[in-house]
Amino acid sequence: MAGSTIDHLISVMVFLGALLVFISLFNQMIQTAILYQRHKFLATKCSDLLDNILLNPGIPSDWGKSNVTPVGFGLQKDPEFTQYRLSPFSLMRLLSSSGDRVYYSQTGEWYSNVSWGIGGGYFLLQESECINYSVASKLLGVNGTYGFQLTIAPTVKVSIVEDKNVASYLRLNITVMGQGSPLADASVDYLMFWTDSSEPIKNSTKTDSLGFAYLDFNGANGLPRIEVSRNQTAYMFIAKASLGGLHGIGYLSREIVTKAGNIILLVENYGNGTVLLAHKWGKNDPGPGDSQAALFFNATFYVLPDSFSPIKNVTVEGHVTYGEGLDYYPIQIPTSQVGFLVVTYWTGNEYGMVVMPWGIGTIGFSVVFGGDPSGQEWVVTDVRQVLVGDIAYQARLALWSLEGYGVVG
Amino acid sequence: MMRTIEVLLVIIIILGASMIASFFAVLLWPREVSPLNLRRLAFTTLQVLDLNYSLSRIVFMSPDNPAWNELRIALSACLPPNIIYNLTVYEVQSGNATELYKYLDISISNAESLGVASDAASYLVASSNVTFRVIPEKIGTSGVGGTLYILNCSDARGWWITGYTAQSLAQDLYNLLSPYFQTTVMVQNTTDFGKILNNNTLQGEVVQNAVVINTFGEAVPIPSSYAIKYSRYNYAEYCYQLGNITRLYNWTWVSIVGYPLYYVSNTGYFNGSSDQNTYGIYGMKQVGQAGVRAFLQGLDRDHYPPPGYPNGDSRSLIPSAGFTATLSQQVLDCCNYYGIYPSPYQTSTRALEDSILRDYYLTIGLKIFDSVTVSDTTYNPGALYNHISRSGSLLALGLTRTPDIRLTALGLLSYYKPRLYRSKYTATNTSRLVVLQLGLLGGV
Numbered sequence: 001m002a003g004s005t006i007d008h009l010i011s012v013m014v015f016l017g018a019l020l021v022f023i024s025l026f027n028q029m030i031q032t033a034i035l036y037q038r039h040k041f042l043a044t045k046c047s048d049l050l051d052n053i054l055l056n057p058g059i060p061s062d063w064g065k066s067n068v069t070p071v072g073f074g075l076q077k078d079p080e081f082t083q084y085r086l087s088p089f090s091l092m093r094l095l096s097s098s099g100d101r102v103y104y105s106q107t108g109e110w111y112s113n114v115s116w117g118i119g120g121g122y123f124l125l126q127e128s129e130c131i132n133y134s135v136a137s138k139l140l141g142v143n144g145t146y147g148f149q150l151t152i153a154p155t156v157k158v159s160i161v162e163d164k165n166v167a168s169y170l171r172l173n174i175t176v177m178g179q180g181s182p183l184a185d186a187s188v189d190y191l192m193f194w195t196d197s198s199e200p201i202k203n204s205t206k207t208d209s210l211g212f213a214y215l216d217f218n219g220a221n222g223l224p225r226i227e228v229s230r231n232q233t234a235y236m237f238i239a240k241a242s243l244g245g246l247h248g249i250g251y252l253s254r255e256i257v258t259k260a261g262n263i264i265l266l267v268e269n270y271g272n273g274t275v276l277l278a279h280k281w282g283k284n285d286p287g288p289g290d291s292q293a294a295l296f297f298n299a300t301f302y303v304l305p306d307s308f309s310p311i312k313n314v315t316v317e318g319h320v321t322y323g324e325g326l327d328y329y330p331i332q333i334p335t336s337q338v339g340f341l342v343v344t345y346w347t348g349n350e351y352g353m354v355v356m357p358w359g360i361g362t363i364g365f366s367v368v369f370g371g372d373p374s375g376q377e378w379v380v381t382d383v384r385q386v387l388v389g390d391i392a393y394q395a396r397l398a399l400w401s402l403e404g405y406g407v408v409g
Numbered sequence: 410m411m412r413t414i415e416v417l418l419v420i421i422i423i424l425g426a427s428m429i430a431s432f433f434a435v436l437l438w439p440r441e442v443s444p445l446n447l448r449r450l451a452f453t454t455l456q457v458l459d460l461n462y463s464l465s466r467i468v469f470m471s472p473d474n475p476a477w478n479e480l481r482i483a484l485s486a487c488l489p490p491n492i493i494y495n496l497t498v499y500e501v502q503s504g505n506a507t508e509l510y511k512y513l514d515i516s517i518s519n520a521e522s523l524g525v526a527s528d529a530a531s532y533l534v535a536s537s538n539v540t541f542r543v544i545p546e547k548i549g550t551s552g553v554g555g556t557l558y559i560l561n562c563s564d565a566r567g568w569w570i571t572g573y574t575a576q577s578l579a580q581d582l583y584n585l586l587s588p589y590f591q592t593t594v595m596v597q598n599t600t601d602f603g604k605i606l607n608n609n610t611l612q613g614e615v616v617q618n619a620v621v622i623n624t625f626g627e628a629v630p631i632p633s634s635y636a637i638k639y640s641r642y643n644y645a646e647y648c649y650q651l652g653n654i655t656r657l658y659n660w661t662w663v664s665i666v667g668y669p670l671y672y673v674s675n676t677g678y679f680n681g682s683s684d685q686n687t688y689g690i691y692g693m694k695q696v697g698q699a700g701v702r703a704f705l706q707g708l709d710r711d712h713y714p715p716p717g718y719p720n721g722d723s724r725s726l727i728p729s730a731g732f733t734a735t736l737s738q739q740v741l742d743c744c745n746y747y748g749i750y751p752s753p754y755q756t757s758t759r760a761l762e763d764s765i766l767r768d769y770y771l772t773i774g775l776k777i778f779d780s781v782t783v784s785d786t787t788y789n790p791g792a793l794y795n796h797i798s799r800s801g802s803l804l805a806l807g808l809t810r811t812p813d814i815r816l817t818a819l820g821l822l823s824y825y826k827p828r829l830y831r832s833k834y835t836a837t838n839t840s841r842l843v844v845l846q847l848g849l850l851g852g853v
Contacts, residue, residue, distance in 0.1 A: 004412075011412035018420040022427055029431060040444075047446040084453050155457070155487055178486020185482070244476070244483030245463025382446050385453035385487060392457045392487065 038401075043380045046148075046399035049140065050382050053150065054084055054395055058139075064090030065335065067129045067271040073139035084386045086395070088338050088359030091152060091367050091388065092123070093270065095130035098368035104266060106282045106327045111266055115365055119160070120236065120253025122265040122356050123365060129270040133370050148399045149370035155385065155392040156183055156248025158241050158364060162228070169218040170226040175211055176241040176248060179394070182211025186243035189308050190215070193236040193342050194226060195351050200302075200310060207241065231256050234351040236342050238363055240308055246392050249364040253342075253355045259291040260347035261322065265356040273335040275356065277343060279320040282327035294321040295347050299331055303339040304362050306390045313339065338362050338389060361388030376400035447492075447528035451845040454487050455532040465534040468498050468841050472515050481517045484845075491850045493520035501533070501840040510842055523848030532843045546827040547591045554618025554659075555591030558605060559583055562598050565630035565674040566692045569667040569810040575624040578665070578814050582622055585749070585818040589827045590620070599675050603632030606654055620821060621655075622663040626812065628672035628686070628693055629700075636678045642714060642721035644673045644696050645703040652707020656801035661793070662704070663804040663821070666812035668727065668759045670700030699723035701761070701805075705769040708801045726765065727788070731758035731809060734778040734790035743823040751815040757781070757790035759807035770797045775824040777806065777816065791816065793824050 052074070058064075059072030061079065064087045077087040092114075099113030102124050112130045114123040137143040156178050163171035174190075176183040185206060192201040203222065207213045219225035226233060236253040255262060261280035268274045277297055286292055296319045302310035316331045333341055338359030345352050357363045373379045379400045386395045458464045458480070467476045480496075488494060495518040499510040549555020561579035570578060579595060587593035592614040596602050601611055608616050623629050631647055639647040648670045655662045664670070676692030685691045696703075699721040706713050706722070714721045734757040736744075744750050760781065765771060777791035793804040804820055806812075 007412045011416035014413070015416045015419055018416075018423055022423050026427060026430065043444055047449065051449070084456060178483075180488055180490040180492070181482070181485040183482060183486050185479070243486075244467065244479035245458040245460050246483040246486060247460070383450055383489070385450065385457040387457060387460060390460055392460075 039378055039380070042378065042399060042401060043382070045146065046380045046382045046397055049142065049146075049148065049399060050150075050384060050395065050397040052140065053397070054086065054384055054386060057081065057087065058090065064088075064093055067093075067269070069135065070131065070139065073131070073136050084384060084395075086152070086386050086388050086393070088361045088388050091360035092125065092358075093129065093131050094136075094150075094367055094369040095127060095132045096368060097133070097149065097370060097372070098366070101127070102266075102283075104276075104278060104283055106278065107266075107268065107276070109268075114360075114367060117255055117264075117354070119251055120255035120354050121251060121363060121365065122354055123267070123360075124265065125267040125270060129267070136369070145402055146399055147371040147373070147376070147402050148397055149368065149373050151366065151368050151396045151398075152360070152386070152388070152393050153366040153396070154248055154364045155179060155394050156241060156246060158188075158239050158248045158250025160237055160239060160250050160252035162252070162254075163214065166216075167229055168227065169216065170228050170235070171217070172215045172237060172252065174205075174207070174213045174215070174239055174241075174250075176207050176213075177211055178246070178248075182209075183207060183241055183243050183246070183248070184209045184211055186211065186241045188213055188239050188241045190237065190239040191308070191310060192217075193238075193353070194224070195233050195235070195344055195346075195353070196226075197224070202309070228254060231258070231350045231352070234344060234346075234353040236353045236355050238340075247390050249361075249391050251355060251363040253353045255354050256350065256352040258295065258345070258347045258350040258352060259289075260293045260295045260350075261286065261290065262352050263295065263297055263320070263343055263345045263354060265341065265343065265354060266328075267356075268330065271335070273333040273358075274330050275333055275341065276328040276330050277318075277320060278328040279322050279326075281322035282320075286322065291347065292322050293347050294319045294326075295345050297329070297343055297345040299341060299343045301333040301339055301341045301358070303334070303337045310339070333358060359389070361391045361393070364391065370398075373398045373400055445849065447847040447849075448530050450488075450492075451494075451528065451530035451847045452532065454484070455530060455843060455845050457487065458483060459532065459534065462534075462537065464532070464843065466537060468515070468534055468843055469536050469538075469838075477515075477517065481519075484517070485519060488847070493523055493848045493850055494518060495520075495523060495846045497844045497846070499842040499844065500838065501842055513841075520848070520850075523846055524850065527846050527848035529844055529846040532845070534841055534843060536839050536841075538839075542831075544830040545588045546830070548589055548620075548825045548827050549591050549615075549618065554615055556614040556616065556619035557586055557590040557593040558619055558621045559593065559595050560602060560621065560623050560625060560630055561595040562602060562625075562630040564598050564676045564692075565625055566628060566676060566690055567625035567674075568628045568672055568686055568688075568690060568693070569626035570624070570665075570812055571810045573811065575626075578624040578812065579622075581814050582624065582818065585815070586821065589822065589825070599630045599632040599677070602630050603634055606632065606635065606651075608658070616658055618659045620661045620663060622665065622817065623669075624665060624814075625674060626665065626810070627667040627669070628674040629670050631673040631675050631678070633675060633678045636673070636675055642699060642703070644694055645699040645721040645723075646713065647673055648696060648700040648703040649707040649713040652704035652801070653710070654707075655704075655803070656708050656710060656796060656798070659800045661802040661804060661821075663817060665806055665814060665817045666759075666808055666810055668698065668701065668807070669803070669805050670704050671696060671698070672700075697723050698725050698727075701726065704803070705765060705771070708771075708796050708803065709769045711769075726762045727759050727807065728783050728786070730783075731756055732760075732781050732783065732790075733757070734760070734781065734808070737776045737779050739775070740777050740819060740823045743819060743826075746829065747819065747822050749815050749819045749822070751813050751819065755790070755813070755816070756809045757788075757807050758809040760788035760790040761792075761805055761807055763787035763789060765794070771795065771803075772797055774802060775820065777804075777820040777823070791820065793820060 056074035058074035063070035674693035
């Protein structure tokens with residue numbers, strides 16, 4: 001009798017043990033399957049959301065051209081409504097999450113930092129004129145459920161650098177790189193805005209099999225001699241590479257900090273195109289060896305059509321002087337067409353140049369908009385090829401769930 | 410001992426069940442958990458490459474043309490390094506060919522195979538050597554008339570064309586309709602409008618049997634000379650004259666939106682501080698609901714004002730509330746033929762009562778929208794009315810603002826039915842299908 005009871009107890013224990021193992025195994029399998037499915041749902045949602053953003057212009061459809069707050073979010077170009085062609089204006093109004101916010105004490109305002117002097121290019125838009133992440137999330141219907149980060153970056157990267165090994169004249173090295181490979185044998189049209197020339201120099205060259213080309217501004221081959229080592233001249237160079245229907249653009253502006261500082265461009269009013277040419281000393285205090293003399297400038301706005309032939313539009317001359325109530329100089333540029341503002345500044349014999357695009361894509365700026373995906377449990381991304389003007393861009397959306405460990409779905 | 414054996418048997422059964430369940434619970438492949446949408450990526454890549462028709466140009470070139478190498482480099486540059494591709498070109502065959510897509514020996518790829526999974530998108534391109542032409546028949550070719558007047562008067566203001574100007578609507582109408590008429594004349598000011606009202610031509614066109622489109626919505630331009638002469642009954646007398654002239658010249662008068670002839674406008678003549686439409690739009694006077702009745706009275710050649718209405722007949726012709734109007738089947742059929750696709754459902758608040766057919770001896774030449782009966786009264790949200798004398802017509806679209814001028818164009822085309830002569834598709838080697846297949850490198 002006792003043996004039978006022991007036998008029974010052992011068998012029940014073995015059975016329960018086997019059952020537990022079975023439940024645990026099965027539970028693990030089910031959990032994995034559910035998680036997989038949820039992740040796949042998130043990927044589908046990401047694809048849908050990206051198309052939703054790229055295939056509608058928002059409401060009103062021209063919200064990117066004014067400082068109104070849209071009631072529908074979308075980046076498609078108005079009024080063309082072509083698939084995957086984005087508005088260069090709407091992209092400008094997205095609050096950048098790539099660079100640190102910029103505070104300018106002279107106006108007491110914060111500015112969205114798309115570019116702070118990268119290659120001499122600035123795009124700083126007053127934050128109150130931007131569309132922020134929270135507004136966009138609400139308009140897209142994902143507020144509180146999903147987080148996202150949208151990156152619009154050129155497909156073809158055109159890098160331009162000065163060759164420091166050549167001292168007697170200016171040599172510019174141009175590298176044209178695609179996503180997966182260099183753009184070999186691409187034709188490169190370029191524009192050279194030079195302080196010593198009233199009109200831009202337009203010409204073209206070709207890249208080699210490594211996507212590389214260089215230009216010697218040594219007075220030969222129809223190019224002027226430019227000597228920049230003593231900062232007594234400045235330039236702004238834009239190159240547009242094209243091959244097999246693919247276009248990319250890049251720029252280099254010779255921004256230097258003169259003894260009397262330099263000029264920073266701040267978009268004060270997006271609606272009417274008011275741009276502040278701000279003295280650097282208004283943002284950063286001058287150092288002990290720095291001069292507080294007047295900094296003169298010449299600001300010219302060029303409209304840039306797809307033909308890559310700039311049209312001079314507005315020219316303003318003036319000066320800014322730190323500490324004399326002239327910390328910045330407001331100018332107004334036309335807002336209806338894409339182009340760029342080229343500012344030449346000088347004090348004594350020192351010259352520098354900075355540039356600000358009007359319309360993302362004009363000189364190949366990137367935009368990063370949205371939240372921070374780091375630290376999220378699962379982030380999916382999807383990519384589309386898009387056009388901004390005639391420049392190829394990639395729109396990349398990273399999406400994650402905000403509702404706990406799992407994924408909504 | 411028996412219990413232990415039984416338990417072992419149960420364990421075997423449970424494990425068996427677990428294995429069978431595992432067999433059915435198929436987990437996704439890792440590559441499927443977070444997939445890139447390769448199909449959309451492929452499509453947008455082809456679209457980007459076809460900017461300025463570059464792709465269309467290249468795919469019609471011979472395979473040994475260096476442009477193919479350009480395309481290969483551009484394609485590699487477009488796609489992330491972990492994406493492998495294969496681009497294939499097919500000839501689209503026409504005629505009696507049994508095979509619609511013929512494989513051409515043109516294919517570029519950056520890998521031997523596309524891995525275990527891939528996705529593809531196709532893109533149809535047409536040769537730049539071939540153009541497909543559609544030649545529309547001109548209205549009036551087989552008879553008289555064939556003139557389209559579009560009122561584009563710079564010295565008049567519109568109402569209920571919210572969001573547009575009469576000039577922008579006029580331009581859109583010109584683009585839509587001018588191919589179908591022998592002569593299209595933009596009437597640039599009220600003085601010119603006065604000339605055609607007096608049977609004088611502006612550009613040598615035929616005034617008789619013309620179509621006159623009033624792009625000013627509920628307002629109508631009035632020449633100064635007519636404003637001086639026909640100002641009685643709040644300018645309803647002018648509307649009466651318009652009806653008379655429409656009958657006299659056998660015009661088709663077109664009202665694009667709202668209540669027809671509700672205001673008259675001339676910014677040069679109505680320049681007083683009180684010359685506004687009660688909503689702050691200056692340069693116009695309100696005629697009210699008497700306007701359209703006066704027009705119809707003129708079309709019917711009755712006396713004005715009609716007996717019993719010494720100050721003009723201003724009884725309402727519209728319903729007290731709006732409703733949804735649906736495009737008639739006849740007009741829906743024409744959408745495909747003419748390639749104009751407005752929404753088939755529109756909101757109507759100014760539909761005209763069916764009783765005007767009886768009161769003014771009209772027949773309906775075309776129902777643009779199906780009739781709607783509200784409280785035993787039938788309304789026509791959009792129709793082209795002909796006078797029984799077969800001289801003079803009114804096309805009235807009683808929709809709410811904002812106007813969709815495609816409806817006006819569609820209404821006129823559906824009524825006149827100009828034929829479209831499409832060039833015959835006999836050319837070969839005109840279309841090619843480009844298929845871009847993408848795969849991901851590595852993984853399972």
